[in-house]
């Protein structure tokens with residue numbers, strides 16, 4: 001699988017880190033090669049939320065470098081994830097604003113009918129965001145809000161982050177154990193709920 005991972009300037013750099021850590025460790029075993037692109041704000045948010053700058057064994061492209069292979073449909077990339085995806089990046093993608101490499105690469109994914117996953121992080125959601133979400137969903141993208149789940153009993157922030165990234169990896173068809181899967185109520189929680 002040839003994968004593009006784009007990181008934009010929404011809060012949620014730990015989601016990007018978790019995905020990139022997984023790909024660095026397990027990607028080769030699954031035949032995944034990744035190309036990275038960070039928006040300018042993504043680097044600032046990464047420094048704020050994690051510290052320093054991202055270091056990975058993948059090629060990192062400038063967000064203004066339209067010579068990247070995945071800026072063209074002929075390069076046959078399989079999938080792209082924008083994680084986290086800012087409301088701005090969502091809106092640019094929704095309306096085909098290929099003004100940066102992230103926007104162009106997403107535009108290519110949609111026109112080539114390839115997998116595009118947008119891990120949107122914004123709250124509250126305005127009508128503009130809702131319409132942009134509808135537009136990208138209609139065009140074939142997956143919008144996966146960065147909304148962690150609790151039913152697997154995460155104990156740490158890292159495990160909570162894992163509940164989001166696990167589902168992103170699911171969309172990419174990459175087996176992972178970043179969260180405990182739902183297998184039904186545990187015997188304890190299956191006890192009758194007390195009336196209140």
Ligand SMILES: Cc1cc2nc3c(=O)[nH]c(=O)nc-3n(C[C@H](O)[C@H](O)[C@H](O)COP(=O)(O)O)c2cc1C
Nearest residue numbers: 008009010011039041042045086087088089121122
């Ligand atoms: C610390 C920090 C946190 C931010 N969090 C969000 C967020 O959660 N969602 C969002 O849409 N924008 C957020 N922003 C604003 C975006 O960075 C801003 O809209 C920027 O233009 C997005 O650019 P990009 O899409 O090119 O990365 C945040 C900015 C900073 C500095």
